[in-house]
Amino acid sequence: MPGFVGRAAEMKLLDRCLAEVRERTARTVLIGGDAGIGKTRLLGRFAATAHESGAHVLTAACEEHFGDPMPYGPLLEILEVFGRDFGEDDEAYRRLVDFFDRRDDHLSGPQQVFVHVRRMLQHVEAPLVLIIEDLHWADPSTLDLVRHLAQCRPEQRRLLLVCSYRSGGLARTEPLWQLLAGANFTRRVERAELEPFTLTELEELLDTGSGPPRPALVERCLTWSEGNPFYAEQLIAAGALDHPENLLLPADLQSVLLARLSGLGDDALRVLRVAAVAGRATSRRLLRRVSGLEAYGLGAAVQECFDRQMLVTGRDEETYRFGHALLREAVYRTTVRDIRVDLHTAMARALADDPSLSLTEGSAAAEMAGHWYQAGRRPEALAAAVRAGEQAMRTYAFTSAAVQFERALQLWPRVAEPERTAGLSHVRLLADAAESARWSGDTGRAMARIEAAVAEAGEERPDLLERQANYLWETGSRREAGRVYREAAGMLDGRPASAVKARVLAAIALARLHAGRYADGKEVADAAMRVAVEAGARAEEGRARNVAGLARGMLGQVTDGVELLRAAITLARQENHIEDLLRAYANLGLILENAGDLREAADAAMAGLAEARRLDIGATTQAMILANNAGVALIMLGEWDEAERILTEGLLDRPPAESVYPRLTLAELRTARGSFDRARELLASIEGLELNGDPRFLGPLHTIRALVALGRGDLPEAQREVARGVAALRDGENSLERLRLCAVGLRCAADQAVTDRAAAMRFGDELAREGFEARPPESTPETDQLLLVCRAERQRLRGAGTAVLWGQVADGWTGLRRPYEAAYARWRQAAAGGGREALLAAHREAVRLGAGPLVADVARLGRRFGIDLADRPYGLTEAELETLRLLCQGLDAAGIARTRRVTPRTAQTQIHRLYQKMGVHTQAQAMAKARADGVFT
Ligand SMILES: Nc1ncnc2c1ncn2[C@@H]1O[C@H](COP(=O)(O)OP(=O)(O)OP(=O)(O)O)[C@@H](O)[C@H]1O
Ligand SMILES: [Mg+2]
Known part of the structure; x- marks a missing residue:
């Protein structure tokens, strides 16, 4: 059985x-x-904790009955357990047993029974918890007993009565309903209603110890179980959710569900069937129109369904929903095919006549398409699916759009004149299907569809090629993408300015940027901008500005870059071009990060991510890139937990080729935290993927690999990795990544110098020559800072490291808001004799970040220098802090000496020293300062 999940409020x-x-x-x-929501599980858990805390627990349950329930059923169970637990001597107990055994009538009525039960329970020494489960099946006498126990004077009684009942589907006529409606009763009891599990709780429920379940599976499980743990467990156990499109309702579950329909009148059953055909929710008016029931009969039937909570109100009074998604499924499946077809046809017709009958504005097309399809009317279904898909695309409902287009593709060959019926060509339908698949996160299908479109088109279609290249790019096939872009460009060469031409040029420019060829990329991007303006293509102009902005940012012209990107954001929004909108945010974040404006960078990436989530496209490549950029900036800012959360969310179930960057970033974080194995796993998962020489990939890749080797104490491997990285970045223009790598390389060399000075010096010189002296970078705050780091590491390598220089490095990082790098530098500063404060600062920050390896390094140094790393205020020792506490309580030196069992002289000295450290002169000042700084709160 999985562990206990949630229910904190109820336990409390x-x-x-x-x-x-x-x-x-x-x-x-x-x-x-509801049934299966977890009442028994909760009470079981509570019973166990109550028992542990010394309470006595008695549990009984009302049984499901067919015909008349047995009077006092649970009480008999209680008596049995009571006799076993406490022996048979209790007077009240014996009279009750006699009464039930022999039907003696010396208990003259129910009141007498209740009084004896109360007395019997009162005789128990410990606090008593009495649990009566499933009150919805209780006989009237038991309900009376419960009422009696609850309403009786509470003082001086150590009884906790806990009852469970199924609240869903309780009819007004049932005795329990009347008990619950009684004002006198409800005033004396506390009630809690168990809510369905949330997504996170379900995830926990489904984690059977072999790792968390796939997010997609949890989502699906939430959809079908609606958070009910019993349904969730049944669905999972039966493998019912393994096929996303198709729910395999387990037979057991289906009969449990259908059992709830017994006793329902014919009209009510008809209403349920109509509602089931309509879907999980339906409008009141549509139900009325299609059910064929007279107004009065309909009202009564709907009321019956409501009373038993088979139907409930949807988001407003005008919609009905099934009480549970699985109930709808069960009803639908057990409705004979003929009736189903008739009802679907009637619904499609009704919606065609009057679209306002649909659930939400604009959803008539989708609903109609569904009904025609289910009714088996192919031509109508094809036309409706295409319309519905187009409409869904306009409202960014990409997953729905993909469903519709796929359905249209499937219907196409089975309709006589499909092109005329559908109102578009097959190639166009394929391209639309590709685009919707791509935005709903299904890149594989997007690719297959666009390839089919390209093949089928036969003529020169640069627009289709441009799409194809785009998808290739997103799935990580960079080289192939570049080839297709160039092919498209070839077709467009010599043709007049057009939107497609601008788009293709922008794509080529972007490819150059990704290959680290910034000046070149900028030129092509500017050309794209000119073509777009000439062709009057606003969306493409936005795209071109986007790339041009990125190029400038990479070339260090940050202000210009930011301006272009902001314009790109505005244009993309005006043109409703979400791809460009998200790209612009991502690029803005990127160049702000490169410029050292980390906070703004994180904000820009997260703003883009929020847009993506708002549009419900959090699972696309674009959103993942944004998550990565946000993660990178947050890591630098030292907000590691938040970074980890965003990155893991961004990864979802994505295949490695489509999630290279976040995997890399996460590996960096895990390395800094000392989880080397997990970092290596991530690195291994992206081993050998083709990224066409992107320095923003290669730089971090080699840097992180080197850091992992360093962390595991393998210095030679770390150096080899740095050398590989330097070689890989040699021809590019990205000096930032090269410098980051060099700094790590010099760190390795300096470490090696301890054992092999000569080799270390050689490596250091080589790095300097190749890495940064040969080609000084354009100056940005970060590159300046990195050069300083390189200098400091190089001095350390020569054995001439100074605390002053490392202090400068630390201050520099602090100024750039990079706490982790600052902490590392403080540690070096302390190691070079920079003092206790530096070490304490390094320790504080490393601990806050959870940077395990650095914490260990700092602690080692602390031990060597005999420095106590506990973070006490004003650098007080343990003894001084205690003395300060007593001072604050108003004790004088003599009092402190007595309390602490030290000589008055020692106490005096300590007081004197702590005044010095606090920078005060009197006890009153010390007290005031300690209070102001909240030392003892
Ligand atoms: N908090 C929980 N943590 C883990 N599993 C749970 C939790 N609540 C319920 N479950 C699981 O869900 C299933 C149904 O729970 P339970 O039997 O407690 O429901 P119930 O509300 O008592 O249903 P019924 O009305 O049918 O008696 C059980 O398998 C149980 O283990
Ligand atoms: Mg139960």
């Missing part, structure tokens, strides 16, 4: 009531909730 309520019972005040708690 029960614990509180038990505490009150301990104080001799009786309490009653009712736990309501």
Whole structure:
């Protein structure tokens, strides 16, 4: 059985009531909730903790009955357990047993029974928890007993009565309903209604110990179980969710669900069938129109469904929803095909006549398409699917659009004159299907569809090629993408300016930028801008500005770059071009990060991510890139937990080729945290992927590999990795990445110098020559800072490291808001004799970040220097801090000496020293300062 999930509030309520019972005040708690929601599990858990805390627990349950329930069923169970637990001597117990055994009538009525039960329970020494489960099946006498126990004076009784019941589907006529409606009763009890599990709770429920379940599976499980753990477990156990399109309703579950329909009137059943055909929700008016029931009969039938909570109100009074998604499924499947077809046809017709019958504005097309399809009317279904897909694209509902286009493709060959019926060509349909698939995160299908479109088109279609190249790019096939872009460019060469031409040029420019050829890329991007303006293509102009902005940013012309990118954002928004919108945000974040404006960079990336989520396209490549950029900036800012969250979310279930960057970034984080194995796993997952020489990939890749080797103590491997990185970046223009790599390389060399000075010097010189002296970078705050780091490491390598220089490095990083790098430098500063404060600062920051390896390095140094790293205020020692505490309590030196069992002289000295450290002169000042700084709060 999986561990216990959630239910914190309910446990707290029960614990509180038990505490009150301990104080001799009786309490009653009712736990309501749907079948399978977890009432029994909750009470079992509570019973166990109550028992552990010394309470006595008695549990009984009402049984499901067919015909008349047995009077006092649970009480008999309680008596049995009571006799076993406490022996048979209790007077009240014996009279009750006699009464039930022999039907003696010396208990003259129910009141007498209740009084004896109460007495019997009162004789128990410990606080008593009495659990009665499944009150919805209780006989009237048991309900009376519950009422009696709850309403009786609570003082001096140590009884906690807890009852569970199914609240869903309770009819007004049932006795329990009447009990719950009683004002006198409800005033004396506390009630809790168990809510369905959230997504996170379901995830926990489904984690059977072999790692968390796939997010997509959890999502699907949430959809079908609606957070009900019983349904969730059943669906998973039966493998019912393994096929995304098709739910395999397990037979057991289906009969459980259908059992709920027994006793429903014919009209009510008809209403349910119509509603099931309509879908998970339906409009009141559509139900009325299609059900064929007279107004009065309909009203009564709907009421019946409502009373039993088969139907509930949807988001407003005008919509009905099934009480549970699985109930709809079960009803639908058990409706005979003829009736289903008739109902679907009637619904499609009704919607065609009056689209306002549909659920939401604009959804009529999709609903109609669905009904025609289910009714088996292919031509109507084809036309409706295409319309519905187009409409869904306009409203960014890409997943729905993809469903419709795929359905249209499937219908196409089975309709007589498909092109005329659908109102578009097959090639166009393929391209639309590709685009919708791509935006709903299914790149594989996008690729297949666009390839089919290109092949089928036969003529020169640079627009299709441009799409294809785009998808190739996104799936990580950079080289192939470049080839297709050039092919498209070849077709366009010599043709007049056009939107497609601008788009293709922009793509080529971008490819150059990714290959680290910034000046070149800028030139092509500017050309794209001119073509777009000439062709009057606003969206393409936005795209070109986007790339041109990125190029400038990479060339260090940040202000110009930011301006272009902001313009690109505005244009993309005006043109409703979400791809460009997200790209512009991503690029803006990137160049701000390169310029050292980390906070703004993180904000820009997260703003883009928020847009993506708002449009419900959080699972696309674009969103993933944004998540990565946000993660990178947050790591630098030292907000590691947030970074980790965003990065792991961004990864979802994506294949490595489509999630190279976040994998790399996450590996960097794990390395800094000392999880070398997990970092290596991530690196291995992207081993050998083709990225066409992108320095923004190669730089971090080699840097992180080197850091992993360094962390594992393999210096030679770390150096080899740095050398490989330097070689890979040699021809590019990205000096930032090269410098980052050099700094790590020099660090390795300096470490090596301890054992092999000569070799280390050689490596250091080589790095200097190749890495940064040969081609000084354009100056940015980060490159300046990195050069300083390289200098400091090189001095360390020569054995001439100075605390002053490392202090400068640390200050520089702090100024750039890079706490981790600053902490590293502080550690070096301390190691070079820079003092206790530096080491404490390094320790504080490394601990806050959770940077395990650095914490260990700092601690080692602390031990060597005999420095206590505990973070006490004003650098006080343990003894001084204690003395300060006593001072703040108003004790004088003599008092402190007595309390601390030291000589008055020692106390005096300590007081004197702590005044010095605090920079005060009197006890009053010390007290005031400690209070102002919140030292003892
Ligand atoms: N908090 C929980 N943590 C883990 N599993 C749970 C939790 N709540 C319920 N489950 C699982 O869900 C299933 C149904 O729970 P349970 O039997 O408690 O439901 P119930 O509300 O008592 O249903 P019924 O009304 O049919 O008695 C069980 O397999 C149980 O283990
Ligand atoms: Mg139960």
